[in-house]
Amino acid sequence: MSTETVEAPVAKESEALLSKRRKKFITDPLNDDNPITVQVLGICSALAVTTQMKPTMVMALSVIFVMIFSNLIISLLRNAIPGRVRIIVQLAIVATLVTLVNEVLKAYAFDVYKQLSVFIGLIITNCIVMGRLEAFALGNKPYDSVLDGLGSGLGYSWIILVVAFFRELWGSGKVFGYDLMGAIGFENFAANGLMVSPVGAFIVLGFIIWVMRARSGYVEH
């Protein structure tokens, strides 16, 4: 580490594939800088799909895929894109990737595709994707951008998976369609209809935000 101060450029060139700085790209969005609970991005298209675990899982994987590849492509093109038309270029690239995801799902997972309906298309307007492209990929190297996309995607995914877990458990007593409440001895578990309705998502997410912020001590003014 002490040589770094003497010959900084050399040390930079031989940076490890997963150096401390790069690990932070992945771990930061998981908690301290979470896209949903701290940056308030991407709440739009996510919550409506969280009534059950299975479609939520598909949604999470799709968002991670779109984030990694849009970050990579924008980062590779970052010196070629004129500043004035960058929004359109970003939208075009993201829309292309989302179309790809949509067609793959239509071909190989038609029942999940029908459940998600228009919400796959709404990944295009998911603010996390646009936000990371604007804030990170336009100014950083491709490999770093891929890690950043992966980190933000994972940070987003674990929140929506937790929301989906509680909503499916309380809303229908099941997890991934498996009757969990019945298996642990609550045969006559009364499903809570409020959890299946959109209201349940707001309230579960509100509690998650409360817990996370109480732990990290972050206060919004």
Add this chain to the structure above:
Amino acid sequence: MDLLNLGIKSIFIENMVFSYFLGMCSFLAVSKKVSTAFGLGLAVVFVLGITVPMNWLLNEFVLNEGALSWLGADFAEIDLSFLRFIMFIAIIAAMVQLVEMTIEKFSPSLYGSLGIFLPLIAVNCAILGSSLFMAQRDYTIGEATVFGFGSGTGFFLAIIALAAIREKLRYSNVPDGLKGLGITMFITGLMGIAFMSFMGISI
């Protein structure tokens, strides 16, 4: 009469914010003051009212299976519906740009107060979502127009109501961890419960 029903339904019963979670980012970000919420709400009504019928035309005459048959028999088989996302978002971005230029020209003061929020409308999921719903539900052109204005009005009502509540909330003693986003989530949930009561109305 059907159109009136559809309008009421898209404003209250199937409100974009409370029953589909669309447009949440700007809904949460721009609802701190009633005046800015009012400006953004109006712009959303306007953009939705224009883009949904325009995307309907695009869908009907270019994208749907067999939509290109007006070009001649050779084109009757073509199905361009996989291009829907990219074409819809292009129309929306173009319309937002147009609205921005028009407002800048005719009302510089309104442009000044909206400034940053106008380009944000292009990535508001409520706009793209309405167009995708319109395509999915096979509306006619009249229904598409009413649906566009209706869902815009629904968003307008929701954001004004939330902004008014948040202005009052500034004087309340909220636990530290809940300040800002957390308590706003709970309030949105409670407003959602209130809007659910509209479901009982049969029209």
